[in-house]
Structures are given as C-alpha cells and as structure tokens.
Amino acid sequence: MSTDVNVKLDALPGLDSNALPLEVKDLHVEFRTRNGIARAVNGVSFSLRAGETRAILGESGCGKSVTAQAIMGILDSPPGFVTGGEIRYRGVDLLKLREEQRRKVRANRVAMIFQDALSALNPVFTVGFQLGELFRKHRGMSRADSKARAVELLDLVKIPAAKQRVNEYPHQFSGGMRQRVMIAMALALDPEVLIADEPTTALDVTVQAQIMSLLAELQQERNMGLLLITHDMGVVADVADQISVMYAGRVIEEAPVRDIYESPSHPYTKGLLESIPRLDLKGQELSAIKGLPPLLTDIPKGCAFNPRCRYAKDACRQDPVPPLHRVAPARSSACHFWKEVQADV
Amino acid sequence: MSDIVLEARDLVKHFPLTQGILFKRQIGAVRAVDGINLQLRRGETLGIVGESGCGKSTLARMLVGLETPTSGDLFVQGRNMAKVGGAERRRGRRNIQLVMQDPYTSLNPRMTVGDIIGEPFEVHSEVLEKPKRRARVQELLDLVGLNPDHINRYPHQFSGGQRQRIGIARALALNPEIILCDEPVSALDVSIQAQVINLLEKLQKELGLSYIFIAHDLSVVRHIADRVAVMYLGRVVEIGTEDQIYENPTHPYTQALLSAVPVPDPKLRGMRDQIVLTGDVPSPANPPSGCRFRTRCWKAQEICAQREPELAVRQSSDHPSACHFAEVRDVVHAQR
Numbered sequence: 183m184s185t186d187v188n189v190k191l192d193a194l195p196g197l198d199s200n201a202l203p204l205e206v207k208d209l210h211v212e213f214r215t216r217n218g219i220a221r222a223v224n225g226v227s228f229s230l231r232a233g234e235t236r237a238i239l240g241e242s243g244c245g246k247s248v249t250a251q252a253i254m255g256i257l258d259s260p261p262g263f264v265t266g267g268e269i270r271y272r273g274v275d276l277l278k279l280r281e282e283q284r285r286k287v288r289a290n291r292v293a294m295i296f297q298d299a300l301s302a303l304n305p306v307f308t309v310g311f312q313l314g315e316l317f318r319k320h321r322g323m324s325r326a327d328s329k330a331r332a333v334e335l336l337d338l339v340k341i342p343a344a345k346q347r348v349n350e351y352p353h354q355f356s357g358g359m360r361q362r363v364m365i366a367m368a369l370a371l372d373p374e375v376l377i378a379d380e381p382t383t384a385l386d387v388t389v390q391a392q393i394m395s396l397l398a399e400l401q402q403e404r405n406m407g408l409l410l411i412t413h414d415m416g417v418v419a420d421v422a423d424q425i426s427v428m429y430a431g432r433v434i435e436e437a438p439v440r441d442i443y444e445s446p447s448h449p450y451t452k453g454l455l456e457s458i459p460r461l462d463l464k465g466q467e468l469s470a471i472k473g474l475p476p477l478l479t480d481i482p483k484g485c486a487f488n489p490r491c492r493y494a495k496d497a498c499r500q501d502p503v504p505p506l507h508r509v510a511p512a513r514s515s516a517c518h519f520w521k522e523v524q525a526d527v
Numbered sequence: 528m529s530d531i532v533l534e535a536r537d538l539v540k541h542f543p544l545t546q547g548i549l550f551k552r553q554i555g556a557v558r559a560v561d562g563i564n565l566q567l568r569r570g571e572t573l574g575i576v577g578e579s580g581c582g583k584s585t586l587a588r589m590l591v592g593l594e595t596p597t598s599g600d601l602f603v604q605g606r607n608m609a610k611v612g613g614a615e616r617r618r619g620r621r622n623i624q625l626v627m628q629d630p631y632t633s634l635n636p637r638m639t640v641g642d643i644i645g646e647p648f649e650v651h652s653e654v655l656e657k658p659k660r661r662a663r664v665q666e667l668l669d670l671v672g673l674n675p676d677h678i679n680r681y682p683h684q685f686s687g688g689q690r691q692r693i694g695i696a697r698a699l700a701l702n703p704e705i706i707l708c709d710e711p712v713s714a715l716d717v718s719i720q721a722q723v724i725n726l727l728e729k730l731q732k733e734l735g736l737s738y739i740f741i742a743h744d745l746s747v748v749r750h751i752a753d754r755v756a757v758m759y760l761g762r763v764v765e766i767g768t769e770d771q772i773y774e775n776p777t778h779p780y781t782q783a784l785l786s787a788v789p790v791p792d793p794k795l796r797g798m799r800d801q802i803v804l805t806g807d808v809p810s811p812a813n814p815p816s817g818c819r820f821r822t823r824c825w826k827a828q829e830i831c832a833q834r835e836p837e838l839a840v841r842q843s844s845d846h847p848s849a850c851h852f853a854e855v856r857d858v859v860h861a862q863r
Binding site for chain 2: 241242356357358359386387388389390391392394395413414415416417418419420422439440443444453454455457458459460461463464467468469470471472474475
C-alpha cells in the first residue's frame with residue numbers, strides 16, 4: 183500500500199532524490215490586514231540536510247512560525263499570502279503544486295508538531311482514532327489495522343500501557359504525554375523532514391528534557407531533518423547543528439551552533455545572548471536590548487534592528503537593507519559592522 | 528520591629544472534591560499546599576521554584592489574602608492575619624502586593640492606565656487624599672520607566688513589557704514592603720525579560736522592598752534571589768541560599784530539576800550530568816504515601832514509602848532538605 187503512495191510522489195514534477203530534503207529560497211509572506219500590509223517574512227532562505235537539526239531562533243513576531251506554516255502550506259489565507267520565493271522538497275517547488283499533490287507531501291514527507299498539543303488534537307475523538315486516521319486516509323488501511331499501527335506508534339514514543347491508552351481522549355493525557363502523541367502523529371508516515379514549532383514551550387523543564395531526548399533519539403534513528411522553531415537559547419545550544427536567527431521577518435545571522443554562541447556577528451544575536459541571566463553576572467544589571475521589536479506593518483528603513491542597535495551608524499538607517507553576506511566559511515551575517523561586533527567582547 | 532516581614536507556619540490549602548448535586552458530600556481533597564513554613568526577611572528576595580501543579584501559585588494567593596488557608600498561620604509584620612480584626616487585616620494586606628503573570632489579562636482593557644494604577648487608592652482611601660492621587664500615579668509611571676504623559680492611555684496601547692511595568696506600578700501604589708511576583712517575566716520575550724528584571728532589582732534597591740519571586744525559570748530565579756525554596760506537590764522539599772541550592776543541591780528532585788535546564792552553551796553539550804525523570808507528577812488529590820517524590824525517585828527505598836522525610840538539616844548537607852538520603856551532587860558544574 184505504501185508503494186502506491188510512493189508512485190504518486192514519484193510523479194511530482196522535478197523530484198530529485200539527491201536534492202536536499204528542504205530548501206527555502208527568498209521566501210516572502212505578507213498579511214493583508216485592515217491596518218495595512220504586515221510583512222511577516224521578507225526573504226528568508228535556508229536549507230536542511232537529512233539528519234541535520236536547524237534551529238530558527240527569534241522572539242515573538244519575528245516571522246519564525248509563519249515561515250513554518252508557509253512550508254507546511256497551512257498559512258491562514260486570507261489574510262496570509264506567500265508573495266514570493268521557493269520552498270523545495272527534494273527539488274520540487276511545493277508552492278507550484280496543486281493542493282492534492284501538496285497534501286501528499288504533507289505528513290508523508292514533511293510533518294509538523296505544534297506548541298499547544300491540546301488544541302492541536304481533536305477533543306471528541308480518541309487518540310487512537312486520530313492516529314489511525316493517517317493510515318486510513320493516506321495508506322488506505324482498515325480500521326483494525328490502523329488501530330494496531332496506532333498502538334505501535336504510542337509505543338514508539340514511549341507512552342506506557344499503549345494498548346489501553348489508545349482508546350483514551352486527549353484530555354486524559356498529561357501535557358508531556360499529549361506532546362508525545364503529537365510526535366507519534368507527525369512520525370506516523372515516516373517523514374523526511376520534521377518541523378517542530380516551539381515543541382516544549384508549554385512544558386515544565388523536567389518534561390521538556392524527556393521530550394527533547396525522545397525527539398533527538400527518533401531523529402537519529404530515522405536520519406530525519408529537524409527544523410526546530412524556538413526562542414529558547416538553552417534548548418538550541420543543546421540540540422541544534424545550524425542556527426538561523428530571525429528578526430523582523432529576515433534571517434539576520436546564520437552559523438553553526440558553536441560559532442554563534444562563541445562569537446555572535448550580529449548585534450541582535452549578541453544582545454539576545456547577553457540578556458540571559460548568567461552566574462558570573464549575579465547581582466549585576468542584565469544587559470537588556472533597549473526598546474521594542476518593530477511593528478511588521480511599519481518596519482524601519484535600512485536595517486530593521488537599527489533603532490535598538492548600539493553599533494548603528496548612518497549607513498544602517500538607509501536603504502538598502504544590509505544583505506546576509508558570508509563572513510566566514512559557513513557563516514553569514516546581515517550587519518554592516520559585523521567585524522566590530524565580533525571583535526567586541 | 529523584627530527582621531522577619533512575612534512568615535508562614537504550617538500553611539495548608541485543600542480544595543474539597545465533592546460528589547452529588549442535591550446531597551453534596553466531600554469525597555476527597557486536592558492538597559494544593561500541604562504544610563508550608565517560610566520566612567521572608569526584610570530586603571531579601573525569596574525565590575520559589577517548582578513545576579506546574581506544585582502549589583506555588585496557590586501559596587502566592589494565600590500570602591496576599593486572595594485565598595483563605597484551610598489551616599496554618601500567616602504573619603505579616605508580626606500580625607497573625609487570621610486572628611486580627613478587619614481594619615487591622617486591611618492594613619496588613621496593604622503591605623503585601625501582587626504582580627501577576629499575564630500582563631494581557633491582568634489589566635482591565637476598559638480602564639485607563641491612570642485608573643488602573645490609581646485603583647488601590649479607591650480601596651485603601653486613607654492612604655492618600657483624592658486631589659493628590661493623579662500626581663502620585665504619574666510619579667509611579669515615571670518610577671517604572673513609563674512616560675507620565677501616557678496616564679490616559681489604555682492597556683492595548685502598550686506592549687507586553689510595558690504592561691508588566693504598569694502591573695508593577697499598581698503593586699507599588701500603596702508603598703508596600705513586600706511584593707509578591709508570580710511568574711512576572713514568563714510571558715515576555717528574552718530581550719524584554721531582562722528589562723523587567725533590571726527594573727525589579729532597581730526598585731528593590733531604591734525602595735528597600737522584600738520580594739517573593741515565584742518562577743519556573745531557574746536561571747532567572749538564580750539571578751534575582753538570595754534564598755530559594757523548591758516545591759514539589761504542595762511541599763517545600765529543599766530550601767537554602769541561592770548558592771546552596773544551585774551548587775550543592777541535596778534533594779533528588781532539586782537535582783533533577785537543575786539538571787534538566789538546558790544550558791545556553793553548546794560546548795557543554797553532552798557533558799552535563801543530566802537526570803531525566805520518568806513519569807509525571809502524581810495527582811495532588813492522591814499523593815503517594817511517605818515521601819511524595821518517591822514514585823519518580825531513583826534513590827527510593829522502603830523507608831521512603833513509610834515515613835515522610837522532614838525538611839531538616841542532615842549530616843550530609845548544610846541546609847534543610849526533605850530527603851532521607853539527602854546527599855550533595857554536583858549537577859550544574861557545567862554552568863560556570
């Protein structure tokens with residue numbers, strides 16, 4: 183049965199199994215609202231290799247979740263519109279696909295888990311029914327078979343007494359267990375790319391540790407690409423390989439995880455790192471980034487970070503926007519003065 | 528006056544569970560807070576950490592008088608709040624104010640900022656006569672770093688961090704000595720979080736405030752607190768100075784909690800001694816016998832099910848810990 187689906191996926195225009203599992207190029211998304219056009223994503227590019235974890239790091243409103251939604255094709259539209267760019271899965275531009283082709287890619291090849299598992303699960307169906315739905319719809323399995331697979335999946339994500347719990351409803355699960363169900367659901371059809379949008383933000387630290395280690399284990403087993411969307415610098419340091427830092431809808435710095443923490447080359451990244459409370463700064467004032475992130479309907483001219491930046495000079499306040507340029511092998515920054523930022527300890 | 532501004536003795540809050548509509552009968556109780564002893568000294572910050580459901584917010588509500596304790600005593604500046612009369616109790620409450628977690632729902636969207644911050648004066652009208660109130664509100668706005676001219680604006684015209692400043696200004700209105708912060712920064716972004724923490728520390732220095740700081744973010748608590756109490760299922764399992772708790776934790780739960788916190792330094796990946804707990808927190812309606820943590824503890828033995836460990840200083844540690852086998856374990860060595 184699964185071969186049947188693969189046949190259909192092979193028919194995707196331009197599918198190249200040697201191409202990267204996920205590549206985003208110059209993505210633009212805007213929201214047409216009553217208060218004007220909010221430019222949520224303004225030219226985001228990144229790629230994801232098999233088995234790699236890329237973190238998209240940023241604060242609320244920076245466009246990180248919208249990027250994820252655009253990749254999955256679940257953007258609320260209207261008001262949200264993808265206005266430019268490419269999202270390639272193994273060479274296939276997902277934005278050019280018809281909706282039913284896209285649906286095949288979704289869940290089969292690219293899957294997603296959400297922050298709030300309680301509202302992502304349907305409260306009136308059992309967990310087993312919802313997990314089984316994937317096999318029934320995508321694989322054409324019978325009810326009995328799909329339920330058996332659901333039990334296997336719950337086992338996979340280490341939910342104890344899976345046989346009994348498969349018949350329970352989402353509200354009967356604790357927060358951590360619900361997030362496990364979400365992971366099971368995302369992994370059901372063996373995707374090559376998993377997008378995790380703030381998967382542990384709603385959870386307690388001890389549960390967060392359980393979920394992150396489960397994710398890492400499953401990722402390694404399946405050699406899956408993981409796109410981790412988060413604002414938590416601690417989680418990123420623990421699991422990511424590559425980081426893209428976003429601000430006001432753009433990637434402003436991109437680097438392997440160690441480099442970013444060691445020598446940030448954009449003032450915003452530097453500011454974020456410095457505002458984390460640290461032991462050696464106990465009793466001292468934290469160095470906060472002054473001011474507020476800009477409104478997406480009214481992004482400042484030039485570098486969007488310039489009103490909050492201590493390195494800002496005239497060049498930063500004028501268009502064009504500083505592009506993301508290479509500052510070292512595998513590292514880029516969108517700051518005119520990245521050298522100063524790096525040198526400044 | 529003594530140096531202890533707030534003291535809780537054996538504070539208990541049980542929420543009854545009932546069955547039946549016409550003939551209601553109690554079939555049990557959720558033991559949200561089950562016997563807590565705390566002391567807050569003048570000018571210090573006491574951090575309270577614990578996971579959701581451990582009773583930290585119920586404790587906070589009892590301390591400010593929003594919830595009546597089932598049993599136990601609460602002393603605010605030497606007054607036993609349960610025993611003293613109405614007027615005296617009001618004066619006691621005036622001295623302890625609350626900053627709430629969610630700056631979006633804790634401010635009335637139909638009131639101007641001036642009305643919100645001025646409302647405490649309506650309740651405690653003896654503090655300041657009417658004509659002087661507006662000036663005082665403007666002074667408070669200035670104190671928390673907002674523009675005093677924005678007194679007539681509404682909450683939706685402010686960002687999350689600014690709203691939290693409004694909440695802080697409201698708490699300061701009656702010149703309290705104690706401020707209770709219940710997760711004051713957890714709804715804010717990192718860069719804004721730092722601004723609010725700096726403000727709280729500045730106010731403490733300037734006004735000589737005592738803080739009770741409740742949070743689940745352990746690194747924030749470490750930054751701001753002098754002493755820390757760790758709660759689990761309605762009880763304090765370990766209490767000590769910030770150094771004692773973070774450097775030499777002796778209770779297995781504290782150790783697990785600390786080890787679970789991701790450290791923002793990729794060089795230390797895999798080098799930490801991470802304890803991943805199994806299972807979930809048991810229901811507070813039916814806590815385990817003996818030590819409440821035993822169902823998830825790797826050290827648990829027979830005695831843990833039979834006898835509840837006291838919160839006491841043991842040979843192996845220099846601060847109170849509620850574990851029969853309390854033992855120092857260096858879990859955050861990496862955080863240096």
